[in-house]
Amino acid sequence: MxxxxxxxxxxxxxxxxxxxxxxxxxxxxxxxxxxxxxxxxxxxxxxxxxxxxxxxxxxxxxxxxxxxxxxxxRNYFVFTPLLASTSVGTLEFRCIVEPVRSKTDKVSFYExxxxxxxxxxxxxxxxxxxxxxxxxxxxxxxxxxxxxxxxRSNTFGIPGVGEHALFLKDIKDARKIRQRVIACFERASQPYLTAEQQREILHFAVVGGGPTGVEFSGELSDFIRDDLSKIYPTLMDKVSMSVYDIAPTILSTFDSHLANYASKRFQRQGIHIRTKTQITTVTASHLVVDDSQRIPYGMLVWATGVSxxxxxxxxxxxxxxxxxxxxxxxxxxxxxxxxxxxxxxxxxxxxxxxxxxxxxxxxxxxxxxxxxxxxxxxxxxxxxxxxxxxxxxxxxxTYHHLGSMAYIGGWKAIFDPSDGKSKVSPSTNGQAVIEKLDRKQWLTKYVSEGRLAWLFWRVSYFTMSVSLKNKILIPAYWFLTWVLGRDISRF
Known part of the structure; x- marks a missing residue:
């Protein structure tokens, strides 16, 4: 057979x-x-x-x-779906990288x-x-x-983005984000700062309400709630998170029901969502919104598409x-x-x-x-x-869409199977033909949101990881994070 x-x-x-x-x-x-x-x-x-x-x-x-x-x-491959997890220590960096040369013993490589x-x-x-x-x-x-x-990340030509914002495209970006988060808390702990200055430093802004921005926001919320709250308990009432997007809703490519579910989850976690908002200028310490409002921040992560x-x-x-x-x-x-x-x-x-x-x-x-x-x-x-x-x-x-997933924090995720199991192919007249096949209704009903969707999200990415080494490391670090918490060292 x-x-x-x-x-x-x-x-x-x-x-x-x-x-x-x-x-x-x-x-x-x-x-x-x-x-x-x-x-x-x-x-x-x-x-x-x-x-x-x-x-x-x-x-x-x-x-x-x-x-x-x-x-x-770069002489490595990055498993980008789990990049947000490494930026807060849920996973270590080596869990999502694969060296190029280990797969290319018969290939010439030039960095x-x-x-x-x-x-x-x-x-x-x-x-x-x-x-x-x-x-x-x-x-x-x-x-x-x-x-x-x-x-590359799309800055839309907005002044100051390239100089002051952090991106999430590579391992180097994840390292910078982890260092900046800890630096903000350490800086806010200094005795000479006022309460208002502490609030400004501990405002974490994310520009972009797509899957990348949403998943990072969920991971950062977990990090602050589960780990940093135990180390900096006196600062927790001064921490704030905001997600900015010019679109009417976050996760606009997802089913509206799932996008609303994610928005409600974020509101319960204290994450402020500001849609229909245009960022016009970025400085080292402030966002300028809609040409007038100045919003201070301690860390800005830019996740708004590609160029x-x-x-x-x-x-x-x-x-x-x-x-x-x-x-x-x-x-x-x-x-x-x-x-x-x-x-x-x-x-x-x-x-x-x-x-x-x-x-x-x-x-x-x-x-x-x-x-x-x-x-x-x-x-x-x-x-x-x-x-x-x-x-x-x-x-x-022919492209076969396998569905879209996003982690939203608190051991919950969303899975959108819309257009999943569908086939997209060019027709003879140049128009896209979408042939929707039968979907598993139980998958849509029971695994589209919440804990089961989170479990499906983890199992899927574990299965998709490339090497046996990472198939061992990823669940191992997930377990260690659950038992011992994330590392908060800044190095």
């Missing part, structure tokens, strides 16, 4: 006969067009980025088929940034810099390029780019398009937050990036496995 499933999964399209491994000369101009250096034994694949899309490509690409090189400014792509000569201009030293520039050739550089990286901005001059979102435009096979938005590059692909399909735009989420990487790695492996098989012969990428 297992053998039959394997053969069915890896069978070539109807009408095609599997042959020997495709030679380099066969690939040239046929499967991926424009591949160079016919004397090479295998195409050179360069992956830019080590996030959800890039790391999944490393795991799934057949290294005997391709000569793989990775270029990324560097890619600054430009020469699509004519098929080369990358890269820069490396260590410990604040001199910058070193070098060139990396490619035959197949996979752009998976992710995105293109410098490389994506530079690529926008030679490939198609969405003028509204700033994302690169791809076709149904994840190939980048020429500026005319109709002709695809046959050997340049883009995945994850930095790209979006022209016919079927998808959200910038981890599950989208991972599914795209799984699809593309299978396509590229099949191109090398079967003769006369090209990327265009494959079915276009």
């Amino acid at each position: 297992l053998l039959s499933r394997f053969l069915k999964r890896n069978a070539p399209p109807a009408g095609r006969i599997p042959g020997s491994l495709v030679s380099w000369s066969q690939l040239n101009g046929r499967a991926l067009g424009g591949l160079r250096h016919a004397h090479a034994m295998a195409p050179r694949v360069v992956v830019l980025g080590s996030g959800w899309a890039g790391f999944e490509m490393l795991r799934d690409l057949n290294k005997s088929y391709y000569d793989v090189t990775v270029v990324s400014p 560097a940034t890619c600054d430009a792509v020469d699509v004519t000569n098929q080369t990358l201009s890269c820069t490396s810099q260590f410990n604040g030293g001199a910058k070193h520039q070098f060139t990396v050739p490619y035959d197949i390029l996979i752009v998976a550089v992710g995105a 293109p990286t410098p490389l994506v901005q530079a690529l926008g001059k030679v490939v198609a780019k969405d003028t509204r979102s700033g994302r690169l435009v791809t076709d149904g096979h994840l190939r980048l398009l020429h500026p005319d938005c109709s002709t695809p590059f046959t050997n340049i692909f883009s995945l994850g937050d930095c790209a979006g399909s022209k016919d079927n735009p998808l959200p910038a989420t981890a599950q989208v990036a991972k599914q795209q990487a799984i699809y593309l790695s299978k396509v590229l492996n099949r191109v090398r496995r079967y003769s006369n098989w090209s990327v265009g012969d494959e079915k276009p990428f």
